[in-house]
Amino acid sequence: MVTVRAPATSANLGSGFDVFGLALERPADVVRVERADETTIEVTGVGRQYIPENPAKNTAGVVAEELDAPAHIEINKGVRPSSGLGSSAASAAAAAVALNELYDRGLTPTELVRVAAEGEAAVSGEAHADNVAPAILGGFTIVTDEDVTQVDASIPVVACLPEIVVSTRDARQVVPQSVEIDELVSTVGDAATLTAGMFRNDPELVGKGLRNNSLTGARESLIKGFDAVRESALSAGATGVAVSGAGPSVLAVCREGGQSSVASAMLDAFFDAGVEARAYPTSVGSGAAIL
Ligand SMILES: Nc1ncnc2c1ncn2[C@@H]1O[C@H](COP(=O)(O)OP(=O)(O)O)[C@@H](O)[C@H]1O
Numbered sequence: 076m077v078t079v080r081a082p083a084t085s086a087n088l089g090s091g092f093d094v095f096g097l098a099l100e101r102p103a104d105v106v107r108v109e110r111a112d113e114t115t116i117e118v119t120g121v122g123r124q125y126i127p128e129n130p131a132k133n134t135a136g137v138v139a140e141e142l143d144a145p146a147h148i149e150i151n152k153g154v155r156p157s158s159g160l161g162s163s164a165a166s167a168a169a170a171a172v173a174l175n176e177l178y179d180r181g182l183t184p185t186e187l188v189r190v191a192a193e194g195e196a197a198v199s200g201e202a203h204a205d206n207v208a209p210a211i212l213g214g215f216t217i218v219t220d221e222d223v224t225q226v227d228a229s230i231p232v233v234a235c236l237p238e239i240v241v242s243t244r245d246a247r248q249v250v251p252q253s254v255e256i257d258e259l260v261s262t263v264g265d266a267a268t269l270t271a272g273m274f275r276n277d278p279e280l281v282g283k284g285l286r287n288n289s290l291t292g293a294r295e296s297l298i299k300g301f302d303a304v305r306e307s308a309l310s311a312g313a314t315g316v317a318v319s320g321a322g323p324s325v326l327a328v329c330r331e332g333g334q335s336s337v338a339s340a341m342l343d344a345f346f347d348a349g350v351e352a353r354a355y356p357t358s359v360g361s362g363a364a365i366l
């Protein structure tokens with residue numbers, strides 16, 4: 076038997092659609108696996124009623140199939156499904172690391188990222204690796220078709236999760252299929268600025284690079300109160316605000332010690348918009364860990 080904890084993640088980070096991802100210290104999924112003749116799944120925890128236990132439809136079950144590693148898989152959900160915090164990815168990442176250990180397959184973390192991404196493909200239609208990469212490797216990650224780059228950044232953030240449901244599959248339908256050259260140039264500049272900020276552990280630079288573009292910004296309209304939440308967070312000292320993943324969560328980058336005031340401002344703005352929400356004042360975290 077092997078048990079693994081894998082963190083929530085915030086993907087895209089405004090300027091890095093399908094490329095950037097950030098591991099959060101909390102919340103997290105915990106997945107326990109035991110060898111079996113065929114894969115079965117049991118789900119407990121937050122949003123369990125919305126998560127299939129059919130292995131072919133659960134990201135952890137798809138990972139078991141990809142690895143040819145049948146197991147009884149117990150998933151304790153700490154990351155709410157359809158949250159924009161990498162819920163499906165947390166289970167996929169934890170299952171990949173756990174089954175790799177249980178069956179002693181010896182795959183590298185980067186190889187496990189590609190396996191876990193196949194789990195994501197089963198639920199969102201595309202094998203985007205920008206959540207599973209930080210969920211496995213931790214820190215800030217940059218995913219390309221060829222490789223994954225990881226940086227152990229230390230940046231204070233707040234993830235604010237409203238009681239709104241946005242599925243990644245649906246949210247991928249609203250993304251424009253092309254952008255203008257001017258926007259491409261400004262987005263590359265923002266992405267480079269954010270990356271420099273991660274390497275320097277500089278929340279000011281990271282915040283400047285967090286600007287949504289037409290790809291990620293297309294989802295703002297799916298989040299009731301987003302504009303007010305962004306303005307309130309910035310007024311409370313956030314250095315940048317963007318849609319987290321496909322939404323509805325909203326990510327704010329903070330200055331050192333600034334999380335609680337930013338979190339309060341975001342919750343108040345959602346409340347004023349008539350939306351219940353919860354906030355996770357946290358920071359960049361580690362990747363999947365065997366317990
Ligand atoms: N192990 C899992 N954990 C969470 N969601 C899962 C899992 N397996 C399949 N799903 C499905 O994936 C969807 C949630 O994934 P997604 O829309 O990407 O949300 P998030 O933005 O939180 O990752 C839901 O429809 C859920 O039924």
Ligand SMILES: N[C@@H](CCOP(=O)(O)O)C(=O)O
Nearest residue numbers: 086093159160161243320321
């Ligand atoms: N790049 C993906 C990221 C989805 O993140 P999630 O946390 O909402 O699953 C996208 O934007 O579709």
